[in-house]
Amino acid sequence: MTALGDLLKSRIAKTGPIALSDYMAECLLHPQHGYYATRDPFGTTGDFITAPEISQMFGELLGLCLAQAWIDQGQPAAFKLAEIGPGRGTLMADLLRATKAVPGFHAAMQVHFIEASPLLRAKQAEAVPDATWHDEVSSLPDAPLYIVANEFFDALPIRQFTRDAAGWREHMIGLQDDKLTLGLSAPAPIDALEHRLDDTKSGDIVEVCPALSGITAQIGQRIGEHGGAALIIDYGDWRSLGDTFQALTGHAVADPLAAPGLADLTAHVDFEAISTAAAPAAFTRLTTQGMFLERLGIANRAQMLAQKLSGDALDQHIAAHRRLTHPAEMGELFKVIGLHPKDSPPLPGFIHDA
Secondary structure (H helix, E strand, O other): OOHHHHHHHHHHHHHOOEEHHHHHHHHHHOOOOOHHHHOOOEOOOOOEOOHHHHOHHHHHHHHHHHHHHHHHOOOOOOEEEEEEOOOOOHHHHHHHHHOOOOOOHHHHEEEEEEOOOHHHHHHHHHHOOOOEEEOOHHHOOOOOEEEEEEOOHHHOOOEEEEEEOOEEEEEEEEEEOOEEEEEEOOOEOOHHHHHHOOOOOOOOEEEEOHHHHHHHHHHHHHHHHHOEEEEEEEEEEOOOOOOOOEEEEOOEEEOOOOOOOOOEEEOOEEHHHHHHHOOOOEEEOOEEHHHHHHHOOHHHHHHHHHOOOOHHHHHHHHHHHHHHHOOOOHHHHEEEEEEEOOOOOOOOOOOOEO
């Protein structure tokens, strides 16, 4: 058991089982032993690889999408370009390179990162030295906001419930034979899940992310009041149903209770909850990452880059394009939703508003 695991066991022994959301928060964000506080998890040497680390095309196309939204909204003379959960800063660096040729875009922008990890902030500063950092979205200045969140919401702690005849039982982390174990609370009605009684049955599992609505509401309010746009990319679907809680270590699925603080913990994102919380901003129809990137022109960009490559580099480039877009890889699993002011056009890459 890890040092954090021992702390959690001691806490549970004294005060009783804890919610899955509390367990995830401690494992990911504990200041001394938390996963994101102690390591750089990205890339082939880490535990997982994200789209920006796979190919420069991902950040480039997202950048041009936001730049077109800026043009469609009359080219605000001053705006904030932000990323929430920016990893190593790779996406933003690619975004900035791709938008250099957009007249006036760089002159009007200020780059902001929302990042709590000191270790990752140092990595981001190497990639984008002129950025300003924030712990939370709420501290961003009031101004038109163009923001991207790639694989951010999946790492927010979730609560997990199983429906039964008497109500909802919450999944809790307890102790059995001095080992961490998953169990269920006593059944109770849950106000936040009242609307799910019509589309679930006994035995169904529903996940709720407590922090998702508040963060999305702050982004939606800023876009609705001041203008701007948001691109939110993550794995998940329109409405939560089923157990999606998992741990990743060394690019492989692991036991989420085996080594607290040493594995990445995630769950699928409920995009319906994002759309509900986004008011007063409007939201686009949810689309797959593969279709979104194809509509933005990734095939043409891939062909252009391929002309300068050969051998292993060309093979890797072709594999990266496939990994980002193919339905059997990231193309279908990952989804994209856009937020924009109600009186402005939808973002490029989407069919039309929902």
